[in-house]
Amino acid sequence: MAFIFPPEDxxxxxxxxxxxxxxxxxxxxxxxxxxxxxxxMGFDPDREPPFFFLKPxxxxxxxxxxxxxELDYPSETQNYHYEAELVAVIGKSGSNVPLEQALEYVWGYAVGLDMTRRDLQMKMREMGRPWEIGKAFDRSAPIGPIHPATSVGHIAMADLWLTVNGDTKQKSNVTHLIWSVAETVAYLSKFFRLEPGDLIYTGTPEGVGPVTTGDTIRVGVDRLGELTVRIV
Incomplete structure (x- = not known):
């Protein structure tokens, strides 16, 4: 079989x-x-089950x-936001995963950034439309190296932080997740068959905000190190 367009690596x-x-x-x-x-963001967290969006x-x-x-300031936005996140890496196939077995499906963890064109996201939200234009654009998901759970354990208690030009903007702990990693895996697997190589960006704490050209972002999670991004 020959491909008309060669598949990407x-x-x-x-x-x-x-x-x-x-x-x-x-x-x-x-x-x-x-x-x-x-x-x-203007919502009552006690009234919502978890919901998900995808990035390519x-x-x-x-x-x-x-x-x-070096991360280019993206096109078509005037409000480019950082969101610091703990990332869980799936290492085992499964659907309808029982909660008590959910962490068996998590191979490892990493530090991640969910970069967001906030103005476009909000415009889509107001119109009742999907968020992809604000969330799923090119290079919107920087990620640090993956740490196996066999080395660092499962991340149930760890500080998470983000600075911009040395000033702390986000500081929390993953104990404050509304839905834990295990609960997220179990719930998500009801709707999608999870497969090795799936990444779950588990959400961001308060303190999100804009960056502009020349800003340097550092984001870290205890036991997982820190990654650095400069907006150009």
Whole structure:
């Protein structure tokens, strides 16, 4: 069989401390999964079950620990936001996963950024339309190296932070997730068959805000290190 258009190479994220990588399959993102962030966006977190949006695999941009990723300010926005996130990496196929078994499906964890064209997202929200134009654009999902759960354990309690030009903008702990990683995996698997290489961006805490050209973002999670992005 010949391809009319050659398929793209897979998007891969390195595994820390090894020469191995994981090919990205799908990117699931949990919306408004920290109560304080839900409130700052104008919603009552006590009234919502989890909901999800997706990014394409090629939104992922791996960032090594010794690298400063230069990230272009995207087109068609005047309000470009950062969102610091813990990322869970699926390593096992499954549907309708029982809650008590959910963490068996998580192979590892990473630090991630869900970069957002906030003005376009809000415009779509007001019109009752999907968010893709604000969320699923090119290079909107920087991610650090993946840490196996066998090395770092399952991340149930860890500080998460983000700074812009050295000033702290987001600081929380993953204990404040409304839906834990296990609960998210179990719930998501009711609607989609999870497969190895799926990434789950688990949500961002309060303190989201804009960046502009020349700003430097650092985002980190305890035990998972820190990644650095410069807006150009």
């Amino acid at each position: 897979p998007v891969v994220v390195p595994v820390v401390g090894t020469s191995d990588s994981i090919a990205v399959r799908r990117i699931y993102c949990v919306g408004r999964n920290y109560a304080a962030h839900a409130r700052e 695999d090629n939104a992922v941009v791996p960032v090594a620990y010794d690298q400063v990723l």
